[in-house]
Amino acid sequence: MRSYDEAVGLLKGRGVRITPQRTAILQYLLSHRTHPTADEIYRAIQPSYPNVSVATVYNNLRAFQEAGLVRELTAGDHASRFDVNMVPHHHAVCDRCGKIVDFYHPQLDGLAEAMEEELGFAVTEQRIEVHGLCRECRQRPS
């Protein structure tokens, strides 16, 4: 998912109404590709929409998920994180600074087919997370 218009088009196509709150959440997700938590989104849009509630953020993130617009991730801490990038990709989570870098590696293609053959498992989603230290944190003393 790249542009706001594209995202709104998708939502409308699935019968999801466009409200100011949803616009705000969507804009935040699209302009901060940092895989924020629900609470981060809430605090970010709070100044401009002083009366959005946390519940609304959760409701809408779920609505977006059901529409196939975002996925829910987990970075190891105990709060879900959300990702609007629907192009297949994976995540490198830095365990020191918490940053999540998207990456793609062709080595991981074909896994779904292999699993279907070997285990009879019908894959609907791959969730590949690699943990470690990013380039910057490696060069910094602990």
Place this chain on the structure above:
Amino acid sequence: MRSYDEAVGLLKGRGVRITPQRTAILQYLLSHRTHPTADEIYRAIQPSYPNVSVATVYNNLRAFQEAGLVRELTAGDHASRFDVNMVPHHHAVCDRCGKIVDFYHPQLDGLAEAMEEELGFAVTEQRIEVHGLCRECRQRPS
């Protein structure tokens, strides 16, 4: 990690004391390779150890993690799950019955090296989760 004795040896080697509660948790993990949640473990050992507290289960799962004996997973629901299998492997989560099947596929080897070269990222852990329907659930009507 395969046997109880092996696990206890590792814990002792790291200065982790062996208590009845820890024994119970460990035995449960080793005999139920179902990647239970903290609460499942709590309820399972409750009859035999009527006064263990949930806090103790959490404390000990964390102690085990720090000793490198278990890893924390997430199956998409909002409770952490715990895994004693320290042999490199991945997880196929059935989104209908919740079962987690361990699997290993050589296609996933070498990923860490590739990431180090391309992104300068020092990988400490791979967390590969595939979601979908298991063989049994596919054959069952929804």
Place this chain on the structure above:
DNA sequence: GTTCTTGCAAAACTTTTGCAGCAGT
């Protein structure tokens, strides 16, 4: 004996829910 662990209750935090009023289509 020393130090780590337990157990309790309470707190902190994340996520969901019910429902009256409101807004998008």
Place this chain on the structure above:
DNA sequence: ACTGCTGCAAAAGTTTTGCAAGAAC
């Protein structure tokens, strides 16, 4: 106008914490 969304507060669920008493080494 219809239907779905919002916002509030409250509930449900998960995880952490403080501390005195007890247990492992």
